[in-house]
Amino acid sequence: MVVDRTGSETLASRRGATRRQLLLGGVAAGAGAAAALGGERLIAHAGAAPTAPPPPLRGDGVVPFYGAHQAGVETDAQAHASLIGLDLHPDVDRDALRRLMRLLTDDAARLTAGVPALADSEPELATRPAHLTVTFGFGPGLVARAGGEAPGWLAPLPSFSIDRLRPQYTGGDLMIQVGADDPLTVAHAVRMLLKDTRSFAAVRWTQQGFRYAHGTVAPGTTMRNLFGQVDGTANPRPGTSRFERVVWCDEGWLAGGTGMVVRRIEMKVDTWDELDRDGREFAIGRRLGDGAPLTGGREHDEPDFDAKGPLGFPVIDDIAHIRRARGDDPGTQIFRRAYNYDLPPAGGGEVSDSGLIFISFQADIGRQYVPIQERLAKADLLNVWTTPVGSAVFAIPPGCHEGGYVGETLLEG
Numbered sequence: 001m002v003v004d005r006t007g008s009e010t011l012a013s014r015r016g017a018t019r020r021q022l023l024l025g026g027v028a029a030g031a032g033a034a035a036a037l038g039g040e041r042l043i044a045h046a047g048a049a050p051t052a053p054p055p056p057l058r059g060d061g062v063v064p065f066y067g068a069h070q071a072g073v074e075t076d077a078q079a080h081a082s083l084i085g086l087d088l089h090p091d092v093d094r095d096a097l098r099r100l101m102r103l104l105t106d107d108a109a110r111l112t113a114g115v116p117a118l119a120d121s122e123p124e125l126a127t128r129p130a131h132l133t134v135t136f137g138f139g140p141g142l143v144a145r146a147g148g149e150a151p152g153w154l155a156p157l158p159s160f161s162i163d164r165l166r167p168q169y170t171g172g173d174l175m176i177q178v179g180a181d182d183p184l185t186v187a188h189a190v191r192m193l194l195k196d197t198r199s200f201a202a203v204r205w206t207q208q209g210f211r212y213a214h215g216t217v218a219p220g221t222t223m224r225n226l227f228g229q230v231d232g233t234a235n236p237r238p239g240t241s242r243f244e245r246v247v248w249c250d251e252g253w254l255a256g257g258t259g260m261v262v263r264r265i266e267m268k269v270d271t272w273d274e275l276d277r278d279g280r281e282f283a284i285g286r287r288l289g290d291g292a293p294l295t296g297g298r299e300h301d302e303p304d305f306d307a308k309g310p311l312g313f314p315v316i317d318d319i320a321h322i323r324r325a326r327g328d329d330p331g332t333q334i335f336r337r338a339y340n341y342d343l344p345p346a347g348g349g350e351v352s353d354s355g356l357i358f359i360s361f362q363a364d365i366g367r368q369y370v371p372i373q374e375r376l377a378k379a380d381l382l383n384v385w386t387t388p389v390g391s392a393v394f395a396i397p398p399g400c401h402e403g404g405y406v407g408e409t410l411l412e413g
Helices: 011-047 094-112 141-144 184-196 241-247 277-284 320-326 364-376
Strands: 080-088 134-136 172-180 201-210 256-268 340-345 355-362 386-396
Touching: 080 184, 080 355, 094 134, 094 141, 094 184, 134 184, 172 184, 241 277, 241 355, 256 364, 277 320, 320 364, 355 386
Parallel strands: none
Antiparallel strands: 080 172, 080 201, 134 172, 134 386, 201 340, 256 355, 256 386, 340 355
């Protein structure tokens, strides 16, 4: 310490000491604080619950391929789908069909499990199955080649007055439905499966569709079509006795399988836009906002077709879509699993080329589906804005067990 002759500290010495004391004291305080903070962190860490693992990726989801029924019927509908109709080459016989279906079954089982196809040229694209399902359907031509007995309903649908069918969306001997929650997964699976078929069949048509992406709405929410309306409210619920009765066949080589209708329906969205909201709801018979019938409060309320408005007219019009789609016979029910499509407009002032890939499954197409479509063709307000441009019917054979193949009940019988 520096002092003057009288023994007093000088101002400079006091300032120097003060700085040294503050510096030393600050270092000590900082070290103590750091130690205390570290201790608190250690204590907090010791008492904290283990960090939860991240949720599983949607891309890792697997739907089992093998089973009594083919996947892709009662499976929760995925966000993306491709349907391919194929025509068999003239020389394909029963033996060739066995080879084809063994090959397709093996690769479909691999791909749906997240395993590359047997000769997969891009194996990296197969590692995220994203709830991939592959479903095979047989047209009347394939069943005839196999020498099997086709159910009476396995034939082109009757000619309906509203149809304007185009060959590029109609018919087919073999159908492959590929669905997944990721479009890359769908595209890769389609390519691998079509590589299997090219020695046996030629592509007749391809249709691609979409629904809400996973996570957009709560599970179990009814899909919406591009008119904004809920689509499929009256569906039987998978796993119920009603679903079993409506969907699954119980006789012959098709026992455990079902019948499939694929209809491509062009929707005139541009002219639909010209209709006000009340007009749209009147045409459908349901409120657009919540999907409830005009006589109800919630989507799944039963419509009251006898209810009258203040002027004595039916609340739900006699030719509203919901009324025409409902029959008096409870045996005429179907299970819908439709997808939207939206293509670039062709021009001419239109801004939309949109519609619905209507898919329904039912045990007997002639008994269940045809009466519904006949009523709709005869009178349905939605016919003003919709036109069927494609139509095909397939038998969906039952599933198979590991070591077997889809179609063996027909081809080995």
